[in-house]
């Protein structure tokens with residue numbers, strides 16, 4: 001492949017979630033990708049330790065997905081899904097529905113995780129209104145939660161820098177559960193920590209404060225990723241489910257990173273045996289080849305909303321021009337077929353113990369104060385540098401990239417979530433490189 005001339009003006013692109021001045025002074029550019037590897041603009045192979053952004057679960061450049069998109073674009077490049085339809089939209093919805101927990105088989109398409117979250121919150125409000133409980137408008141999130149960047153998502157989200165600048169414009173009726181991170185009790189847990197299920201009972205306190213009759217929904221990530229990998233304590237999600245059911249509150253699982261095999265099952269809901277009322281997803285739904293997200297709603301929610309409108313009236317005033325875009329839908333159908341054909345969810349489950357052992361081999365590496373993991377997700381928390389939170393993980397991230405492995409960092413936590421096609425040798429190489437890099441980090 002011929003490489004393009006290096007771009008010398010990086011000023012026009014205002015980069016998302018990036019320290020723009022720092023990046024542009026020393027850019028890191030990815031030019032192509034295949035399988036487990038990116039190729040950087042200086043011609044180096046870089047092992048993808050985070051599936052892009054937790055999304056390329058089948059690895060890069062998959063021919064079947066590319067072919068499906070190409071064919072679709074030449075057959076039907078765009079079709080509206082407002083008062084019109086195209087066959088692939090329905091096929092993609094049926095294929096997504098097949099992978100959801102029983103009963104969550106009504107699929108609303110979006111274009112991103114953020115849109116999926118705001119869609120799910122709106123569906124929750126619409127549901128209660130349709131059944132005559134329109135006063136249920138309060139939404140409960142969790143500290144350290146990440147639910148994208150829409151106003152709904154940052155309101156229920158619990159990552160302070162994502163909220164601070166916009167604090168005057170957040171949704172008014174929101175409360176937050178405490179997060180479950182506690183290294184005193186749970187440091188170096190393998191899989192689900194034993195301590196912390198009781199933190200779900202804080203929901204009872206919140207219900208008492210606001211009264212259940214004002215609360216529409218609780219939203220949590222079953223495994224929190226962007227905040228730095230927080231694994232739910234044993235029994236925690238079950239307890240949240242019980243309390244929500246008891247009070248008629250909807251439970252939303254934000255599965256934008258956990259959906260589609262990340263922890264060895266189609267969904268985290270299936271893995272944990274806890275069925276929410278709504279599931280948000282995006283990213284790996286079509287291997288991130290074209291932007292796409294979705295919300296899976298229970299039949300009860302769907303039917304309540306859809307049957308409450310007058311015949312001929314639009315039941316939910318919500319949707320996106322690109323909901324079920326033909327190319328995205330084609331990519332989803334091809335991706336979900338590929339996941340099944342290659343048994344990638346099962347592969348993730350099989351690889352998980354090797355991944356766990358490799359991650360925990362960093363236990364005694366320099367600066368490491370915790371390692372945590374579940375399925376094909378791992379987090380390595382570093383002791384922060386005094387007076388410069390995040391600087392140490394940033395240095396590790398840059399040095400890892402220079403050493404040929406791509407990892408994520410958030411605060412002082414390194415996060416790992418490779419494509420599910422990774423092999424044992426690559427897993428070993430990934431964590432060995434990180435250990436070597438940490439030894440050189442100040």
Ligand SMILES: Cc1ncc(COP(=O)(O)O)c(C=O)c1O
Nearest residue numbers: 112113114146147148254256257
């Ligand atoms: C749990 C969760 N929800 C929502 C989002 C937002 O997704 P997007 O960036 O596609 O809007 C993310 C992104 O990482 C996520 O991890």
